[in-house]
Every structure is written in C-alpha cells, then in structure tokens.
Amino acid sequence: MTTNIDAEAAARKESKAELIAALKKKALNEVESSWELDVINDTERGRWIATLGAEAIGELTYRFVGGRVVLLSTWVNQAYRNHRVATELVARVLDEIRDSGQKITIICPVVGEFIARNPGYLDLIDKV
Numbered sequence: 001m002t003t004n005i006d007a008e009a010a011a012r013k014e015s016k017a018e019l020i021a022a023l024k025k026k027a028l029n030e031v032e033s034s035w036e037l038d039v040i041n042d043t044e045r046g047r048w049i050a051t052l053g054a055e056a057i058g059e060l061t062y063r064f065v066g067g068r069v070v071l072l073s074t075w076v077n078q079a080y081r082n083h084r085v086a087t088e089l090v091a092r093v094l095d096e097i098r099d100s101g102q103k104i105t106i107i108c109p110v111v112g113e114f115i116a117r118n119p120g121y122l123d124l125i126d127k128v
Contacts, residue, residue, distance in 0.1 A: 012073070035052050035085075037050050037051065037057075037088055037089070038050070038051045038052075039088075039092045039093065039096075041096070047059045048060045048062070048089065048092075048093045048096075050076075050088070052080070057076065057077045057079075058074070058075060058077065058080065058085045058086060059074070060073070060074045060089055060093050060108070060111070061073045061074075065105065066128075067102075067103075068102060068103045068104060068105055068128075069102050069103070069104050069105070070104070070105045070107060071093075071106050071107060071108045071111045072107045072108055073107070073108050074086050074089065074090065074108050074110040074111065076089075086110055086114075087114065090110065091118070094111075094114075094121050097124060098121075103124060103125065104124045104125055104126060105128075106125065
C-alpha cells in the first residue's frame, strides 16, 4: 500500500521531471514566460511566488543557511506548465539574489538545470 508521503514524493518527482524537460526545450536566452508575472518574496514562508494577477501559479522555496540562500524546490501549477513560468521565476530569483550580493546552494534540480543552460549564473554558486 502506498502512503500519502510516498504518493506526494512521487508526484513531486514527476513534476520536477516535467519542469526540467520543459527547460530543455527552450533556447538559452528564453527566460520570459508567456504572461506578465509578478515575483514576490514571501520571507515569512521562505519562498518566492510567481503570481498572475491574484493567483499564485508557481513558487521557489528557500532557506538561509550559513549566510547563503539554499534553493530547495520549484513548483508550477499544472495548468501553467510549458509556458516558461519556472524559467522566468528562477531567472528573476537569481537576479534578485545577485543584486543582494549573496551566494546560493542548489538542492532543486530545476534550478540546477537552469544554471547549466544559463552559465551566466554560475558565479552565484557558493563553492563550499
């Protein structure tokens, strides 16, 4: 019998695989989504939220550890996938982190794939 935790983990793994596959289909310089997104830093909950109007359609969770930003997980609502929402969200978050002068540690495979395809962000990775 599959527990809820196992089902949730499987769904997250499938979601990340879909997001990474979508990233691989895009050209390196295509980082804007199909819509006018707002990206809001919800510091209380440790996440950047991509919103379309009043609707949250994606998020990138993070934690601060040892003076760096640890990027944990990216999620995009199923209805908005394949429209570069994750790509734009990650790019805008990394730009904000760069502007703050901080470094990152990557846990999220979507962020890792994005940086692999956009090496201009490699300087943000903490070498520790």
